[in-house]
Amino acid sequence: MSLKRPLAPGRWWQGVIYQVYPRSFQDSNGDGIGDLKGIIERADYFSWLGVDAVWFSPFFTSPMVDFGYDISNYLDIDPSFGTLDDFDQMVAALHARDIRVILDYVPNHTSDQHPWFIESRRSRENIKRDWYFWRDAGPNGGLPNNWQSLAGGSSWELDPHTGQFYCHTFLKEQCDLNWRNPAVRDAMHDVLRFWLERGVDGFRIDAVGCLAKDPALRDDPPNPDFRPGDPPFARNLMVNSANGKDIMEFVGGIRGVVDGYPGDPVLIGEVYLKTGEIGAYYGPELRGLHLPTNFNLLWTPWKAKPLLEVIGAYEAVLPRGAWPDWVIGNHDQPRIASRLGREQARIAMMLLLTLRGTPILYYGDELGLQNTEIPPGKLRDPFGLNMPGTGQGRDPERCPMPWDETPKAGFTTGDPWLPIAGDGPRSSVQFQRADKSSMLSMTRNLLALRRNEPVLSRGSWSPLPLEDEVLGYVRSLGKSRFAVLLNLENKAQRLSSTEITSGRLVFSTHERDRHAPVKQNLELAANEGVIIAL
Numbered sequence: 411m412s413l414k415r416p417l418a419p420g421r422w423w424q425g426v427i428y429q430v431y432p433r434s435f436q437d438s439n440g441d442g443i444g445d446l447k448g449i450i451e452r453a454d455y456f457s458w459l460g461v462d463a464v465w466f467s468p469f470f471t472s473p474m475v476d477f478g479y480d481i482s483n484y485l486d487i488d489p490s491f492g493t494l495d496d497f498d499q500m501v502a503a504l505h506a507r508d509i510r511v512i513l514d515y516v517p518n519h520t521s522d523q524h525p526w527f528i529e530s531r532r533s534r535e536n537i538k539r540d541w542y543f544w545r546d547a548g549p550n551g552g553l554p555n556n557w558q559s560l561a562g563g564s565s566w567e568l569d570p571h572t573g574q575f576y577c578h579t580f581l582k583e584q585c586d587l588n589w590r591n592p593a594v595r596d597a598m599h600d601v602l603r604f605w606l607e608r609g610v611d612g613f614r615i616d617a618v619g620c621l622a623k624d625p626a627l628r629d630d631p632p633n634p635d636f637r638p639g640d641p642p643f644a645r646n647l648m649v650n651s652a653n654g655k656d657i658m659e660f661v662g663g664i665r666g667v668v669d670g671y672p673g674d675p676v677l678i679g680e681v682y683l684k685t686g687e688i689g690a691y692y693g694p695e696l697r698g699l700h701l702p703t704n705f706n707l708l709w710t711p712w713k714a715k716p717l718l719e720v721i722g723a724y725e726a727v728l729p730r731g732a733w734p735d736w737v738i739g740n741h742d743q744p745r746i747a748s749r750l751g752r753e754q755a756r757i758a759m760m761l762l763l764t765l766r767g768t769p770i771l772y773y774g775d776e777l778g779l780q781n782t783e784i785p786p787g788k789l790r791d792p793f794g795l796n797m798p799g800t801g802q803g804r805d806p807e808r809c810p811m812p813w814d815e816t817p818k819a820g821f822t823t824g825d826p827w828l829p830i831a832g833d834g835p836r837s838s839v840q841f842q843r844a845d846k847s848s849m850l851s852m853t854r855n856l857l858a859l860r861r862n863e864p865v866l867s868r869g870s871w872s873p874l875p876l877e878d879e880v881l882g883y884v885r886s887l888g889k890s891r892f893a894v895l896l897n898l899e900n901k902a903q904r905l906s907s908t909e910i911t912s913g914r915l916v917f918s919t920h921e922r923d924r925h926a927p928v929k930q931n932l933e934l935a936a937n938e939g940v941i942i943a944l
């Protein structure tokens with residue numbers, strides 16, 4: 411399908427990407443679970459909001475033990491979400507609005523119900539045996555090694571039928587594929603082709619670093635920074651169980667497939683790495699991931715100095731020609747508005763949308779949604795249930811989108827699979843659309859500003875060291891120069907810096923006289939962020 415809008419200068423994936431968790435976006439058939447028809451019903455929302463692409467968490471055939479990240483057929487849609495026909499209609503609906511479609515590609519593991527694994531576990535001699543990691547017990551009948559599952563417990567599960575263990579980096583129902591086997595790579599490349607031929611515009615690659623495990627499956631070393639209360643998997647450093655040296659061969663193979671298709675398909679990769687380590691994932695001569703995800707804002711103390719340092723460090727280590735990206739939320743992380751509070755969540759949004767690179771925006775963060783409290787009997791996420799008390803449960807950030815002011819928030823007519831997110835009617839899209847000062851209105855206005863002012867996405871970034879807790883930086887592109895000043899404190903702060911002596915106020919998180927001239931000693935209100943054209 412051809413897209414009407416000429417491409418903005420640069421590449422389409424340099425725009426804004428919005429993540430949808432399909433179970434929680436819109437239900438169309440009253441079963442309490444979001445679905446593809448529901449997404450079609452809400453297609454106008456994406457263009458109204460002003461995003462360029464939508465990344466969908468998985469909706470493929472799955473026993474749903476990890477709610478779709480355990481896939482039993484990569485080439486079909488799970489009936490709870492709809493059909494391939496619905497999928498085609500959804501792609502058409504989004505493309506008609508110039509919104510690109512990015513799918514979640516889960517290459518590290520299949521469901522234990524996938525025909526490949528069912529074959530593989532049949533016998534030690536099975537032709538698909540080597541598609542997964544099967545190992546004998548370690549010395550004294552123990553586990554093959556000390557690898558820890560990110561979903562709790564060991565990464566090894568004994569299969570009594572053949573007396574060997576198989577490896578699972580996540581749940582025991584998510585069995586790790588052996589990417590060193592060329593037949594596995596071929597089959598998984600075919601998955602990419604299948605969806606590219608159906609018109610998708612790219613993929614977010616799940617747990618990509620896990621594809622490259624140490625060939626000798628050596629133990630992981632202990633983590634010297636492990637603290638009581640940390641999740642059990644943090645006892646070890648994932649040095650041998652992931653991010654092995656040949657990872658870029660696997661990524662390069664995937665890139666080779668998508669590069670064969672028109673429309674500049676994108677590869678986003680889930681990498682939880684520090685700034686210094688991300689660069690490698692762009693690959694030699696940038697033939698790796700287009701956007702290795704950068705989660706560093708989530709880990710950095712919410713203070714001006716460390717934030718400036720981490721942004722600067724990331725900018726400094728990016729390889730030549732690499733395009734940055736930024737994340738402040740996803741389906742695995744506590745909501746930013748719970749971490750920082752509602753007021754600072756607005757500042758975080760302004761930061762996300764005024765840094766150089768692609769912002770990846772998680773559904774509901776534009777409403778300032780906080781973690782939803784889930785009554786104990788209603789918890790669904792097996793990660794949380796397996797590791798109680800460690801904060802690993804992900805239900806609170808996956809709750810259904812509140813669309814309107816009715817009791818079920820317009821999400822469903824049935825019983826929602828998790829409680830509706832938000833604190834009632836005032837959190838909803840309907841309420842916030844009508845309120846000019848809402849988080850939603852602010853986000854939408856910022857997105858429009860970013861679209862109209864290329865300096866905000868493409869301009870160079872330089873820090874503006876300011877006193878106290880004001881995070882400041884300047885973006886420059888040609889003659890255009892914008893200063894962004896974010897008050898990280900809940901108290902007013904007057905800038906004594908001589909850096910900003912004049913300019914024009916372009917944007918504020920607060921009610922302010924837009925276009926008012928800015929003079930020296932500008933005072934920022936508590937929790938206020940401003941953009942000034944210099």
Ligand code: GLC
Pocket residue numbers: 476479480516580616617680741742
């Ligand atoms: C990724 C996903 C997470 C999932 C896991 C296993 O980390 O983001 O939601 O549980 O991989 O697929």
